[in-house]
Amino acid sequence: MAQRSSKSATIIEVARQAGVSPATAGRVLGDYGYSSPEVQEKVRAAAAALGYRPNRLAKGLITGKTQTIGVVVGDIESPFYASVLRGIADVARGSGFGVIVTNSDESAEREREAVQLLLEKQVDGLIVSSTCVGDPGHLQAAISSNCPVVQFDRVATDLETDTVVIDNVAITRAGVTKLIEAGHRRIGILAELAPGKDKDLAGFVAQADPSDPDLYKHYPSWQRLLGYVEAYRQAGIEPDIELIRRVPTYASAAARKEALDLLTMRDAPTALFTADGLMSTGALQAISALKLAIPADVSLICFDDLDWMQFVAHGITAISQPTHLIGTSAAELLLQRIGGNASASQHRVLAAHLVERGSIAVCPEEVSG
Amino acid sequence: MAQRSSKSATIIEVARQAGVSPATAGRVLGDYGYSSPEVQEKVRAAAAALGYRPNRLAKGLITGKTQTIGVVVGDIESPFYASVLRGIADVARGSGFGVIVTNSDESAEREREAVQLLLEKQVDGLIVSSTCVGDPGHLQAAISSNCPVVQFDRVATDLETDTVVIDNVAITRAGVTKLIEAGHRRIGILAELAPGKDKDLAGFVAQADPSDPDLYKHYPSWQRLLGYVEAYRQAGIEPDIELIRRVPTYASAAARKEALDLLTMRDAPTALFTADGLMSTGALQAISALKLAIPADVSLICFDDLDWMQFVAHGITAISQPTHLIGTSAAELLLQRIGGNASASQHRVLAAHLVERGSIAVCPEEVSG
DNA sequence: TTTCGCGTTGTGAGCACTAACGTTACTCGT
DNA sequence: ACGAGTAACGTTAGTGCTCACAACGCGAAA
Numbered sequence: 039m040a041q042r043s044s045k046s047a048t049i050i051e052v053a054r055q056a057g058v059s060p061a062t063a064g065r066v067l068g069d070y071g072y073s074s075p076e077v078q079e080k081v082r083a084a085a086a087a088l089g090y091r092p093n094r095l096a097k098g099l100i101t102g103k104t105q106t107i108g109v110v111v112g113d114i115e116s117p118f119y120a121s122v123l124r125g126i127a128d129v130a131r132g133s134g135f136g137v138i139v140t141n142s143d144e145s146a147e148r149e150r151e152a153v154q155l156l157l158e159k160q161v162d163g164l165i166v167s168s169t170c171v172g173d174p175g176h177l178q179a180a181i182s183s184n185c186p187v188v189q190f191d192r193v194a195t196d197l198e199t200d201t202v203v204i205d206n207v208a209i210t211r212a213g214v215t216k217l218i219e220a221g222h223r224r225i226g227i228l229a230e231l232a233p234g235k236d237k238d239l240a241g242f243v244a245q246a247d248p249s250d251p252d253l254y255k256h257y258p259s260w261q262r263l264l265g266y267v268e269a270y271r272q273a274g275i276e277p278d279i280e281l282i283r284r285v286p287t288y289a290s291a292a293a294r295k296e297a298l299d300l301l302t303m304r305d306a307p308t309a310l311f312t313a314d315g316l317m318s319t320g321a322l323q324a325i326s327a328l329k330l331a332i333p334a335d336v337s338l339i340c341f342d343d344l345d346w347m348q349f350v351a352h353g354i355t356a357i358s359q360p361t362h363l364i365g366t367s368a369a370e371l372l373l374q375r376i377g378g379n380a381s382a383s384q385h386r387v388l389a390a391h392l393v394e395r396g397s398i399a400v401c402p403e404e405v406s407g
Numbered sequence: 408m409a410q411r412s413s414k415s416a417t418i419i420e421v422a423r424q425a426g427v428s429p430a431t432a433g434r435v436l437g438d439y440g441y442s443s444p445e446v447q448e449k450v451r452a453a454a455a456a457l458g459y460r461p462n463r464l465a466k467g468l469i470t471g472k473t474q475t476i477g478v479v480v481g482d483i484e485s486p487f488y489a490s491v492l493r494g495i496a497d498v499a500r501g502s503g504f505g506v507i508v509t510n511s512d513e514s515a516e517r518e519r520e521a522v523q524l525l526l527e528k529q530v531d532g533l534i535v536s537s538t539c540v541g542d543p544g545h546l547q548a549a550i551s552s553n554c555p556v557v558q559f560d561r562v563a564t565d566l567e568t569d570t571v572v573i574d575n576v577a578i579t580r581a582g583v584t585k586l587i588e589a590g591h592r593r594i595g596i597l598a599e600l601a602p603g604k605d606k607d608l609a610g611f612v613a614q615a616d617p618s619d620p621d622l623y624k625h626y627p628s629w630q631r632l633l634g635y636v637e638a639y640r641q642a643g644i645e646p647d648i649e650l651i652r653r654v655p656t657y658a659s660a661a662a663r664k665e666a667l668d669l670l671t672m673r674d675a676p677t678a679l680f681t682a683d684g685l686m687s688t689g690a691l692q693a694i695s696a697l698k699l700a701i702p703a704d705v706s707l708i709c710f711d712d713l714d715w716m717q718f719v720a721h722g723i724t725a726i727s728q729p730t731h732l733i734g735t736s737a738a739e740l741l742l743q744r745i746g747g748n749a750s751a752s753q754h755r756v757l758a759a760h761l762v763e764r765g766s767i768a769v770c771p772e773e774v775s776g
Numbered sequence: 777t778t779t780c781g782c783g784t785t786g787t788g789a790g791c792a793c794t795a796a797c798g799t800t801a802c803t804c805g806t
Numbered sequence: 807a808c809g810a811g812t813a814a815c816g817t818t819a820g821t822g823c824t825c826a827c828a829a830c831g832c833g834a835a836a
Contacts, residue, residue, distance in 0.1 A: 046552045048822055059786045064824065071825090072784050091552070094527045095468045096822035100791050104464065106507070106528070114483065115493045124484045127510055131521075136507045136528055138475070141496055152500075158463045159475070159505055183415045183460070290714070319714050326718035345659070345688050346715035349695035417792055428816045433794065440795095441814050465792035468821050779836075787828080791821105798817080804810090 047088035055084035067092060098160060106136045107372060108156030110166045112144050117315055117344060118361055119167070122190065125365020126165055133373055135162075144232070144288060146170035153180060163372040167191040169233075171256045186375035188368045192257055200371040200384045202364050206258050207248055209357050209390040210265025211272070213339045214311055216355070216392070218273045221401030222309040222337060224281060226300045227266050228293055228321055229259040229313035231284045240279050243267055262313045262341060281307055285317065293320020294327075301328055301336065308401050309337035315344055322350065333399035343393050353395025360388050416457035425453035436461060467529060475505045476741060477525030479535045481513050486684055486713060487730055488536070491559065494734020495534055502742055504531075513601070513657060515539035522549060532741040536560040538602075540625045555744035557737045561626055569740040569753045571733050575627050576617055578726050578759040579634025580641070582708045583680055585724070585761070587642045590770030591678040591706060593650060595669045596635050597662055597690055598628040598682035600653045609648050612636055631682045631710060650676055654686065662689020663696075670697055670705065677770050678706035684713055691719065702768035712762050722764025729757050 053063035058077055065071040066081040067090070073081075084090075098104040109126055111119040123139060130137045138161060140152035149169050153176045156164060164180055164187045171194035177187050178197060190202040217225050231239070237254060246267040254260040263282065270277040280303070283296045293312075297320055300307060312318040318340040330336050332351040340347060343358035367386055422432035427446055434440040435450040436459070442450075453459075467473040478495055480488040492508060499506045507530065509521035518538050522545045525533060533549055533556045540563035546556050547566060559571040586594050600608070606623060615636040623629040632651065639646040649672070652665045662681075666689055669676060681687040687709040699705050701720040709716060712727035736755055 050822075060822090061787080061824080062785060064822095065785090068824075072782095074784065077784085089548075091523070092527055093468075093529060093822050095464050095473065095529050096791090097824075098791095099462075099464045099468055099793090099822080100824045102791085104528075113493070114496065115486075115489050117484075117486070117489075120484050120486075120489045123508075124482070124510065127483065127508065131509065131517075134524070136509070136524060138505045139492075139496065139508050140500065140505070141493065148500075154460070155503075155505060158461055159473075160462060160464050179458075319718075322715070322718045326722075344715075346691070346713075346719065349688075349691045350715065350719055353695075419792075429792090430794080430817080431815055433792095434815085437794075441812090443814060446814080462792050465821085466794075468792080468823090469794045471821085777836100780834085781832105782834105783830105783832090785828105785830080787826105789824105789826085791824090793821085794819105795821105796817105796819085798815105800815085801813090803812080806808095 047085075047090045049090070049092070052081065052084045052088055052090050055088060056080040068097075102160075103162055103376075104160045105134055106138060106159070106161045107163045107165060107369070107376075108138045108140070108153075108159070108161035110140050110142055110149055110152050110156070110164070110168070112167060112169065113141050114139060118191075118342060118359070121361035122167075122365035122368070125362040125367075126369040127365075128362075129366050129369035129373065135373070142169050144169050146173065150176045153177065157183065157185060161185065162376045163187070165190065165368050165372055168194055171195075172253050186372060188372045188375070190364055190368045195251070195256060198383055200368075200375065200386075202368045202371065202386045202388065203258075204359055204364070204388050204390045206261035206390075207265040207268065209392065210262040210311075210313075210341070211269045212265075213341075213355075213357055213392055214266050214269035215272065216394075216398060217309045217311070217337060217339060218269060218275070220309075220337065220398050222307075223275060223401070224278065224305065224307040225266075225309045225311055226281045226283060226297075226307035227263065227311045227313065228283050228285060228297055228300070228317040229263055230288050230317070231259050231263065232257065232288065235286075239282065239284065243277060243279060243282065246271075259313045266311060285320070288316060290316050290319040290323065293317045294323040295320075297321045297324035298327065301325070301330065307336070309398070310339075312338070312340045315340075315342040318342065318344065318347075318354075333397050337399050337401075338397040339392075347393075348395065351397060354397045355395045356393045357390055358393050359390045363388055416454075416459045418459070418461070421450065421453045421457055421459045424457060425449040437466075471529075472531055472745075473529045474503055475507060475528070475530045476532045476534060476738070476745075477507045477509070477522075477528070477530035479509050479511055479518055479521050479525070479533070479537070481536060481538065482510050483508060487560075487711060487728070490730035491536075491734040491737070494731040494736075495738040496734075497731075498735050498738035498742065504742070511538050513538050515542065519545045522546065526552065526554060530554065531745045532556070534559065534737045534741055537563055540564075541622050555741060557741045557744070559733055559737045564620070564625060567752055569737075569744065569755075571737045571740065571755045571757065572627075573728055573733070573757050573759045575630035575759075576634040576637065578761070579631040579680075579682075579710070580638045581634075582710075582724075582726055582761055583635050583638035584641065585763075585767060586678045586680070586706060586708060587638060587644070589678075589706065589767050591676075592644060592770070593647065593674065593676040594635075594678045594680055595650045595652065595666075595676035596632065596680045596682065597652050597654060597666055597669070597686040598632055599657050599686070600628050600632065601626065601657065608651065608653065612646060612648060612651065615640075628682045635680060654689070657685060659685050659688040659692065662686045663692040664689075666690040666693035667696065670694070670699065676705070678767070679708075681707070681709045684709075684711040687711065687713065687716075687723075702766050706768050706770070707766040708761075716762075717764065720766060723766045724764045725762050726759055727762050728759045732757055 053060040142149035174194040187199045343356035347354035422429040511518035543563040712725040716723035
């Protein structure tokens with residue numbers, strides 16, 4: 039019989055109803071310590087009769103554990119983050135954990151506020167794709183107060199946390215190499231390449247070196263650019279800086295604009311590489327607006343395998359990230375830490391793979407040449 | 408100077424450091440009651456020095472408010488729910504609230520578990536798109552324990568809650584009417600039409616009546632079917648039950664299969680209406696596999712305006728839901744309730760609109776006929 | 777019988793914080 | 807001059823629960 043009243047029953051009322059002490063009732067309901075079968079039955083019956091619902095706040099206050107993990111992502115609306123979050127939520131649910139989600143909107147300040155809020159809510163751990171890998175003081179603060187952190191996608195390396203990433207450089211190199219093998223020499227690349235508008239793109243490309251611990255390399259889009267440059271160098275070609283397009287604001291409209299510009303320039307590229315889902319959407323808008331055919335007029339490889347890539351044109355060749363697995367891995371690592379695992383930081387590098395479809399044609403100039 | 412130690416400082420330590428009582432420190436830091444400027448400064452200085460971070464659990468335990476709202480959706484990975492969630496999160500953040508998200512996977516049992524967990528965590532309110540509109544006992548329990556509930560998309564009408572929905576019947580009727588006006592007489596419809604596999608589809612269509620308070624009408628996909636049927640009847644045509652396809656499992660692969668079947672049947676439809684994003688994706692897969700051209704071979708209207716609909720073929724005409732607004736509205740209504748608003752339930756019906764693109768052609772048979 | 781140990785239960789403290797109330801000092805109006 | 811009002815602060819109790827500890831009974835081992 040459920041309780042009708044507005045205030046729900048406490049464990050003390052259950053105990054009184056069952057004729058035992060609150061501690062005993064707690065032992066039965068909380069499933070710890072000792073209790074005899076007879077008492078268990080009495081307590082459970084009383085709890086059911088009163089519609090007792092444990093108050094996890096009180097429990098958390100005393101145990102120091104809330105069974106809640108906090109997640110900070112750029113934007114849950116993005117398919118990438120949504121899928122990662124789904125993975126996290128699945129693992130969390132399996133262990134009786136709740137998940138508090140916050141969007142940083144790629145703003146360092148919002149991210150800090152979010153982390154602060156989550157810590158005040160006493161989350162047991164944090165999963166973060168940090169906007170500010172160069173200034174992770176807020177994450178360090180979390181770790182210092184015994185709140186383990188797992189980073190994914192973007193990682194601040196001078197932070198002692200578990201991490202889950204994919205090998206952006208290698209998979210991008212593989213993808214761009216496919217285009218080069220098809221004879222393409224002028225391959226445009228569309229990437230966010232945040233933060234730091236002042237960053238010297240030409241300098242970065244010139245001295246591109248995967249072993250260099252440059253801060254910008256911690257951002258996936260810069261890593262993907264690195265893979266792009268490496269693919270060129272491996273083929274003995276020098277990349278043309280004109281073909282590397284930085285999208286000033288992280289939105290498909292901006293990507294579309296940049297793609298339009300790229301595709302209508304003098305000596306336009308014969309192929310395109312897009313560094314993430316938003317870039318892909320923008321590129322497709324531009325290609326559609328220009329009434330170009332894929333792959334007859336322009337070849338294409340997209341980072342992130344979105345739903346529509348299997349049926350647009352003759353299928354879009356894409357790099358597929360194991361998004362769900364990123365989420366489950368991050369959550370599993372975090373739960374291990376919460377469970378007390380104090381071993382050295384684990385760094386998981388998951389495999390992305392190329393989904394070959396019909397968006398790569400042999401370069402016409404190659405054919406005629 | 409931030410604290411290095413693992414346990415963070417409490418308000419008592421701050422008070423001691425500042426030379427005041429815990430209550431006074433609480434008043435300063437919690438911004439309630441009275442306190443002199445001098446004391447405020449001392450306390451704030453002490454708090455900063457100790458790296459004090461308020462414990463919201465303790466605060467919540469005593470005030471009965473956690474500044475947290477719980478959200479239950481089918482699947483955060485779906486663009487619809489992701490966008491609604493984004494709206495909720497935006498409003499929540501603006502008011503200093505956290506958001507705990509859970510997926511029900513369209514399972515009534517999981518939904519009940521999720522609600523139970525959220526109530527145990529003492530959320531101040533719940534936003535739910537319920538799977539089990541016919542058996543909302545768990546939601547009634549929430550309301551009874553003073554936890555306001557706002558429903559969106561799907562609503563259990565015999566529950567006294569605020570609701571946020573769109574007018575599925577009207578907008579679908581408008582969309583299908585466009586197809587009929589273009590001369591199409593055989594329009595296939597792809598819809599989930601859960602729950603109740605035993606539900607008599609033919610009977611539902613035969614007696615389709617928008618004023619009938621049938622349980623199934625509370626589900627958007629059934630409502631959309633109703634709009635479809637009404638569009639036919641308004642045009643003086645009787646819908647062909649063969650063209651109404653129920654997708655047995657809610658996945659794009661199943662939708663694809665059903666669409667393939669539909670498009671290759673004898674007397675195949677000349678146009679298609681898809682009742683949500685997953686159906687649209689499945690339909691496009693089928694159309695692509697059959698190498699049909701849109702709209703030359705088949706016209707199309709899709710419910711839910713997904714990213715790719717602006718650049719696929721000549722653009723896909725779509726029904727666009729104000730997803731973000733659904734989320735913000737639901738969150739605003741909930742925050743009002745949490746704030747103490749006890750007026751009668753509000754039922755918001757938001758406007759969806761038709762985004763006309765290039766996926767509707769005049770029916771060829773109409774032209775020749 | 778004594779001693780030990782174990783299962784079982786109750787008692788009391790305390791987690792970090794806020795609300796209610798009491799006390800003090802001070803101001804103001806008449 | 808005196809009561810009322812108010813600002814500022816402290817004391818205390820209480821939020822719902824868990825944990826350490828003590829106490830007790832009972833059977834087995836010494």
